[in-house]
Amino acid sequence: MREFDYQVSREADGWPNEEALEAFVARVISAAGDYLAEVEGQPFPQPVSELSLVFADDATIRDINAEWRDRDSATNVLSFPAFPVAPGEMPGPMLGDIVIAFETVAREAEALEKSFDDHLTHLLVHGFLHLLGYDHIENDEAEVMEGLETRILATLDLSDPYQGSDPL
Numbered sequence: 001m002r003e004f005d006y007q008v009s010r011e012a013d014g015w016p017n018e019e020a021l022e023a024f025v026a027r028v029i030s031a032a033g034d035y036l037a038e039v040e041g042q043p044f045p046q047p048v049s050e051l052s053l054v055f056a057d058d059a060t061i062r063d064i065n066a067e068w069r070d071r072d073s074a075t076n077v078l079s080f081p082a083f084p085v086a087p088g089e090m091p092g093p094m095l096g097d098i099v100i101a102f103e104t105v106a107r108e109a110e111a112l113e114k115s116f117d118d119h120l121t122h123l124l125v126h127g128f129l130h131l132l133g134y135d136h137i138e139n140d141e142a143e144v145m146e147g148l149e150t151r152i153l154a155t156l157d158l159s160d161p162y163q164g165s166d167p168l
Contacts, residue, residue: 002033004095005050012057014102024117025053028124028156035152042132043090051095051131053124061101076104077123079130087133087144098127112161122161125152 006029008022015021029051036042054060058074066072068080078099083092100123109119129145136142150160 002030002037002044003048004029004033005048007050007052009052009054011054011060012102014057014106015055021053021055024120025124028121029128031155032125032128032152035155036132036148039151040088040148042088045091045093049091049095050093051128052097054097054099056099056101058101058103061099061104064099074101074104076101076108077127079127081131081133085133089133091132095128095131098124098131100124100127114161118158121156121158122149122153125149 004026006022006025008018008025010016010018010021016024033042033044033049037044056064061078062072062074064078065075068078079096080099081091081096082094083096085091100120105120105123106116109116112119126145126149129148134141134145134148136145146162150162153159153161
């Protein structure tokens, strides 16, 4: 199992305690890292890569989204790579930051008729891929990123979150 060094911060009500969040994150990100390294040939710095995860609320992520992306709205997940990297390239030792909003994740999970944990798993994988240079702005990029998400989620026994939809 690929190891990462996590800095987990619980900054809003609703989330489990930091120890539970760290265990959840370790399971998901390790599975994603293992898949990317073993199947896709993604290199990672040795001995471990570092990343920061902030479990926030809608108000916090809205402020961050407004400041860094000029979008005055809450969103489910934001990713901030520490260093620019293209997909498949060696990232720096610090991968970056992932911020997730509790209320948005809960609303979306309910609307999608998925468990909170399954949707959170998808968003962690999504955010992690952004740290490694993947994006979904253009259709061809979206197809690649969504395909990776789907295959990684399958290793965690989760179904295709994009089944029956066009790329983002």
